[in-house]
Amino acid sequence: MSGFAFKQFKVEHDLCAMKVSTDGILLGAWANLAGANSLLDIGTGTGLLALMCKQRRPALSITAVEIDENAYNQALQNVANSPWPNIAIKHQTIQSFNSDAPFDVIISNPPYFNHSLKGNNAARNTARHTDGLSFEELINAFKRLSHSQSRFSLILPNTEALVFIELATQKGLYLNAHCQVKATPSKPISRSLMTFSYLESQTDNSTLCIRELNNNYTTDYITLCKAFYLKMT
Numbered sequence: 001m002s003g004f005a006f007k008q009f010k011v012e013h014d015l016c017a018m019k020v021s022t023d024g025i026l027l028g029a030w031a032n033l034a035g036a037n038s039l040l041d042i043g044t045g046t047g048l049l050a051l052m053c054k055q056r057r058p059a060l061s062i063t064a065v066e067i068d069e070n071a072y073n074q075a076l077q078n079v080a081n082s083p084w085p086n087i088a089i090k091h092q093t094i095q096s097f098n099s100d101a102p103f104d105v106i107i108s109n110p111p112y113f114n115h116s117l118k119g120n121n122a123a124r125n126t127a128r129h130t131d132g133l134s135f136e137e138l139i140n141a142f143k144r145l146s147h148s149q150s151r152f153s154l155i156l157p158n159t160e161a162l163v164f165i166e167l168a169t170q171k172g173l174y175l176n177a178h179c180q181v182k183a184t185p186s187k188p189i190s191r192s193l194m195t196f197s198y199l200e201s202q203t204d205n206s207t208l209c210i211r212e213l214n215n216n217y218t219t220d221y222i223t224l225c226k227a228f229y230l231k232m233t
Contacts, residue, residue, distance in 0.1 A: 017068065021109075028053060028056075029228060036105040039060050040062075054082075065094050105153065156192055157191060174198070175195075
């Protein structure tokens, strides 16, 4: 089976450089969608984040942008085969994307390798490395496509997250929520889920552990993701 079956939809990912991952599932389940009517997914890949957010909030008007042609076509397929075929998928760079109206929520599971050695898979390099979409360009895209009440949620490895937080702060954004994720209780923090906005507030800091030492999912992870995983109740 090439795809990943969730409770309400299935995601094929054989044509995508970046497969369905825990990172994407975490962000799709965690992102703050409260009160939102419109959402933009930057670098949608398989369409996973757009589909998860649509399941969580069916009334959302969702647009997803993807630069890679194979991933774009696969996202089109996944959306067409889902209960929500009205998700709009755009094949273009976020730098060239324009919208008639700003978005209430913008989300991204962005490329994050700044200086690491590249492999010989061009599509995977595009998906994983920041050459085509730097952190600064990502922040600029949020600022260009948002309004004063908009929120921006993303996931990054912990080291890159610190760089992103500093840059976002310099550009006038505030870190409203920060969830640090570790794989097991004995592992170090590996990922940061973050929500930024233009509104200054005390940061809501939290931690999330995915698995217990016995490899079972933790209660916190089950609570966050049970609406999506087939065998999670």
